[in-house]
Amino acid sequence: MTYKSGRHFLQIPGPTNVPERVLLAMARPTIDHRGPDFAELGLSVLAGIKGVFKTEHPVVIFPASGTGAWEAALVNTLSPGDKVLMFETGQFATLWKSLAENLGLEIDLVPGDWRTGVDAAAGEDRPTADAGHTIKAVCAVHNETSTGVTSDIAAVRAAMDAASHPALLMVDTISSLACMDYRHDEWGVDVTVSGSQKGLMLPPGLSFTAVNPKSLAAAEASGFRKSYWRWAEMLSANEKGFFPYTPATNLLYGLKEALDMLNEEGLDYVFARHARHGEATRRAVRAWGLELWCANEAEYSSSLTAVLMPDGRDADDFRKVVLDNFDMSLGSGLGRVAGKVFRIGHLGDFNDLTLGGTLVGVEMGLRLFGLDNAGGGVDAAMDYLTGTRMR
Ligand SMILES: *Cc1c(COP(=O)(O)O)cnc(C)c1O
Secondary structure, three states: OOOOOOOOEEEOOOOOOOOHHHHHHHOOOOOOOOOHHHHHHHHHHHHHHHHHHOOOOOEEEEEOOHHHHHHHHHHHHOOOOOEEEEEOOOHHHHHHHHHHHHOOOEEEEEOOOOOOOOOHHHHHHHHHHOOOOOEEEEEEEOEEOOOOEEOOHHHHHHHHHHOOOOOEEEEEOOOOOOOOOOOOOOOOOOEEEEEOOOOOOOOOOEEEEEOOHHHHHHHHHOOOOOOOOOHHHHHHHHOOOOOOOOOOHHHHHHHHHHHHHHHHHOHHHHHHHHHHHHHHHHHHHHHOOOEEOOOOHHHEOOOEEEEEOOOOOOHHHHHHHHHHHHOEEEEOOOHHHOOOEEEEEOOOOOOHHHHHHHHHHHHHHHHHOOOOOOOOHHHHHHHHHHHOOOO
């Protein structure tokens, strides 16, 4: 293999580009996780992460991929055979559903077309019809990373409240946390699941479950057997900054740095930055004459944009052209939309020129791919970016 000069553009919607500050923060000797220095690190990140979830309640940090947190949310609060209401918004919602089925939960699925978000009306109707309260949890994905569609979580909460239903509300924010506004406490979410490798700008390997008094009470009554995922041991060790088993110490150094960076920039600014890059990308896509996969303007994702390829053209062939020629990785279509869409990640550590380079790579790729009319997208994005300077 020959050396490829310049940096690789990792424009998939996670894992995202890890900034130098985070890389350097992690380049330290691993310390004794039962020693006094560790407690300081532990207490600092356990307190700091609450701000990103907008919660005053504990956030449990597992050494795991996001999938681990999906499982932890379910096995801590539910019992085998319990009914769970889920929404088919895309591939990640589908994977969470399969995981729940594997655990022996019964799924009440609200079908979807993958181009729109959670059907909040069904989120009211089904709980209303469930007079016996057999539904124990309602699970929703805040940002569907397979489709670039966001769901209105406050509306799901309002729907459950309108039905006066006591089920737990669980939300996956793996690709929205630290990209789009999210409010664990204010929106009445009982368990929020997230991961390190997307908006938090860390390598893969940490996952999170934010809890609250209601989900902790449910945990006391849970009939699932578990050990590694048990919140109880975690929470008691966390009180003094420790973990019941070896934590991912160096990733926690990185997390501390990432939290500092998010706070220095300001979360509201971070959200506005993501929204602006999302809009610039959509303008480019329209100028290229391509179709946005997300069908509802109110649900456009700030983290990524999924783009529909013209009929008869394979999105994976296009991604290969971009990778081979410009050393840029774009996201593939997943599940039902494999080969039909490609995804542009614009989340994490990102600025106007990162987006500019990304869009130039896509536009040049479209030309090489023979979509000769596809010009002007970069210009459209530049017009928007220069017209909406931030700070
Ligand atoms: C990335 C992602 C996951 C899966 O996380 P892993 O870390 O790969 O286990 C789940 N849900 C959403 C919305 C994601 O974006």
